[in-house]
Amino acid sequence: MNLWIFHHYATLPNLNGLIRPYRFAGHLRENGFDTTIFAASYQHYSGENLIKDNSAYLEKTAGEVPFIFIKTPSSAIGGVSRIKNMVAFYQGLMKSSKGYADKCGKPDMILASSPHPLAMIAGIKIAKRYRIPCICEVRDLWPEAIFNASRIKENSLIGKILTAGEHWIYRHADALIFTKEGDTDYLKEHKWTTAQGGDISLNKCFYINNGVDLSSYYEEQNTNCLDDADLNDGKFHVVYAGAIRRINDVGNILDAASLLRDNHDISFLIYGDGNEAEVLRKRIFDEGLTNVKMKGFVEMKYIPYILSRSSVNLLNYSQTEYNWSRGNSSNKLFEYMASGRPVISTIKMGYSIIEKYCCGIELDEHTPDALATAIMHIKDMPAEQYATLCQNAREGAKDFDYKNLSNNLLDVINQTLSTEGL
Numbered sequence: 348m349n350l351w352i353f354h355h356y357a358t359l360p361n362l363n364g365l366i367r368p369y370r371f372a373g374h375l376r377e378n379g380f381d382t383t384i385f386a387a388s389y390q391h392y393s394g395e396n397l398i399k400d401n402s403a404y405l406e407k408t409a410g411e412v413p414f415i416f417i418k419t420p421s422s423a424i425g426g427v428s429r430i431k432n433m434v435a436f437y438q439g440l441m442k443s444s445k446g447y448a449d450k451c452g453k454p455d456m457i458l459a460s461s462p463h464p465l466a467m468i469a470g471i472k473i474a475k476r477y478r479i480p481c482i483c484e485v486r487d488l489w490p491e492a493i494f495n496a497s498r499i500k501e502n503s504l505i506g507k508i509l510t511a512g513e514h515w516i517y518r519h520a521d522a523l524i525f526t527k528e529g530d531t532d533y534l535k536e537h538k539w540t541t542a543q544g545g546d547i548s549l550n551k552c553f554y555i556n557n558g559v560d561l562s563s564y565y566e567e568q569n570t571n572c573l574d575d576a577d578l579n580d581g582k583f584h585v586v587y588a589g590a591i592r593r594i595n596d597v598g599n600i601l602d603a604a605s606l607l608r609d610n611h612d613i614s615f616l617i618y619g620d621g622n623e624a625e626v627l628r629k630r631i632f633d634e635g636l637t638n639v640k641m642k643g644f645v646e647m648k649y650i651p652y653i654l655s656r657s658s659v660n661l662l663n664y665s666q667t668e669y670n671w672s673r674g675n676s677s678n679k680l681f682e683y684m685a686s687g688r689p690v691i692s693t694i695k696m697g698y699s700i701i702e703k704y705c706c707g708i709e710l711d712e713h714t715p716d717a718l719a720t721a722i723m724h725i726k727d728m729p730a731e732q733y734a735t736l737c738q739n740a741r742e743g744a745k746d747f748d749y750k751n752l753s754n755n756l757l758d759v760i761n762q763t764l765s766t767e768g769l
Contacts, residue, residue, distance in 0.1 A: 704743030
């Protein structure tokens with residue numbers, strides 16, 4: 348079987364970015380699938396463009412997995428530049444896929460992934476060209492995410508056009524994979540399901556969350572040790588690792604740290620970077636928060652070791668920037684769980700993974716007081732109870748190991764092929 352994956356932000360495993368497609372491709376190869384990943388040449392997370400000439404696309408290989416990087420312009424400025432970047436990826440897919448198929452053979456199936464819809468539209472159209480099935484993977488419910496984070500509203504003209512386009516994708520996809528367990532509730536809310544008189548059958552809808560490759564994770568934890576004295580000072584380490592943007596609301600962590608500043612055996616360690624990092628560094632200096640250290644950007648290979656030295660890991664988001672009622676698909680949640688340390692989520696989620704696996708605390712209120720109280724609760728709990736949370740986290744991560752997730756994807760592929768009579 349020849350599978351093509353369209354994923355705008357997919358990247359090579361040695362670069363910072365999204366490697367879910369690479370993880371899938373590696374495991375699917377063991378089951379007889381030759382998988383090619385099509386991604387954008389402009390690397391969203393590093394700012395590097397892999398194509399520096401006039402080539403339409405660039406071929407690379409990682410672990411026997413072929414990558415085709417479609418030439419796209421920078422999207423660093425955001426706004427219009429990001430839209431141009433998305434359109435260029437769509438146009439490049441439509442053109443370059445034909446030439447690549449002529450050279451290397453046509454696909455037997457396409458897996459087209461969001462967040463933005465153009466990759467899925469390209470997947471459906473190219474699949475129709477070759478009379479093959481297309482599975483659409485919905486990693487974010489666009490345009491709902493846009494409605495939550497911008498002035499554009501669903502009942503506006505633009506909102507109605509975007510929603511109609513989304514409905515078209517769901518209707519024409521041969522199967523739908525959602526990364527959050529409750530995402531099918533969205534279809535029900537819009538009355539799009541066949542049970543409600545709509546045109547989308549829930550029988551073609553599947554749930555495969557993000558996850559972690561446990562074998563690679565534990566290998567990196569043991570081999571890529573970070574020389575950081577703060578991780579070995581014997582204190583109770585409250586760790587946040589990830590982006591520092593508005594949606595991450597890292598300022599809330601500083602507020603909680605301020606409340607706990609007299610607890611000299613508690614240290615807040617923040618790893619990552621983003622457009623709000625400098626503002627937070629200034630706050631730390633101005634407010635004299637000696638119990639908080641902004642560690643800046645670190646390579647992904649060091650994250651497993653860092654998390655293994657934590658006492659508790661923070662899953663910190665803004666409550667209002669996103670609809671959390673349908674669950675969570677944050678990559679860092681599964682890395683946190685794999686570390687075998689308790690997780691504190693500053694938001695209350697539907698279909699809660701933390702509650703399901705009893706591996707931490709979800710706050711009922713998104714406030715510094717609630718976060719500070721939760722930190723002290725875990726710090727002061729009996730050793731046996733703390734050890735149980737750690738064990739639950741480690742065991743729960745196994746369900747989200749990419750080996751298991753890839754088997755789930757294989758089931759979706761086989762069921763889709765069976766439905767299509769192929």
